[in-house]
Amino acid sequence: MPADTDSSQTDSDFVEDDFDVVDRVLLEAARIRPWPGYINGDSYGEWYINAHTGLLKALAALATQRNQPALTSLLEQMAGHMCLEVLSASETSLDVCVESVDRRHMPCPDHVPANGAAFGRCNYADLDHPFYPRMCTGAPVEGSDRCAEHDMLCRVVKKNGEVCGHWKCPTPAHRKARAANSR
Secondary structure (H helix, E strand, O other), X not given: OOOOOOOOOOHHHOOHXXXXXXXXHHHXXXXXXXXXXXXXXXXXXXXXXXXXXXXXXXXXXXXXXXXXXXXHHHHHHHHOOEOOOEEEEXXXXXXXXXXXXXXXXXXXXXXXXXXXXHHOOOOOEEOOOOOOOEEOOOOOOOOOOOOHHHHOEOOOEOOOOOEOOOEOOOOHHHHHHHXXXXX
């Protein structure tokens, strides 16, 4: 590029000869990130990466050939299954966990429901997700490890080994056990 170029020039102002086409592809590939779906974007099943696995793997191979180890690692990670637990979200930004996992919809070991308290979340296993329970996104109420909604579920283990799980359980023995545990 000539030394006397205008500093107000943007990338879109450059002609194709100014960049090696392969380098431009790699620069665009470095911008690939998981995004929420168009509807109900907070649902884990509606997240997507706007590139197919074959493209991501091909780009990873190209990045390896061009000696771009950080980009190679990113592309290989994006080509596989990821945790995608929402760590923080606002109208302008979204931070998700991109740890690799074995299966689609599976949380990484850090983001299983039992670890909810470490993230200031309810530790109830949200079973609304079809394949693996996810962390509830609600904050725990004071004096509990669950959010207000899940704190109302009965935790008593029945004789058959199952947790009761009824909302505002009417069973007198279960209510007595809950009262004894809340002291």
